[in-house]
Amino acid sequence: MAAITRRDLPFQVLELPEWLEGPMAGWREFARLIRVEEYVADQRYVVRAELPGVDPVKGIEVMVDDGMLRIEAERPEESREQCRTEFQYGKLHRTVRLPKEARGQEAKAAYHDGILEITFALAEERKPAARRITVTPAK
Structure with missing residues (x-):
């Protein structure tokens, strides 16, 4: 299967939604962005x-x-007197561009120990069927 990520480049290329949601955008708090990791394992794309x-x-x-x-997620703020907190509360969000091989209609999500895991089946790369071409002598 061909590579499906943009990580082959010597530097990280960000998609437009990542630029808009990242700390460089300036108008959006970085703390509201959900941290994610993506990888392929066992013919499945995992976020x-x-x-x-x-x-x-x-x-x-x-x-x-x-x-x-x-x-999208929401973590309600706990009501207690705090001297300092670095925890994120309120509405959180993240948008991730899926590789074209990821089958969105077959996605499954599970939550365990504070980690949301979403898996997608990957479409097999379709190669054109081999065909024999008849060679005819030129006249």
């Missing part, structure tokens, strides 16, 4: 997102639309 302390039933929404994976 894992860090979401500790989020209720998987009430607080997480996962959508696939037009080749994009959108993860």
Whole structure:
């Protein structure tokens, strides 16, 4: 199967949604961005997102639309007096462009120990069928 990621380049190429949601955008808080990792294993494309302390039933929404994976979550702030916190509270989000081989209609999501894992089946690379070409003598 051909490579499906942009990691073959000597530097990380960011997709437009990543630029808009990243710290360089300036108008959006970096703390609201869900950290993710992506990889391919066992013919499946996997996206894992860090979401500790989020209720998987009430607080997480996962959508696939037009080749994009959108993860939205909400972690309610705990009501206690705090001197300092680096935890993220409120609405969190992340959009990830899926490789064209990822089958969005076959996605599955599971949440365990603060990690949301979304897996996609990968379409097999379709190679044109071999065919024999008859050689005819020129006249």
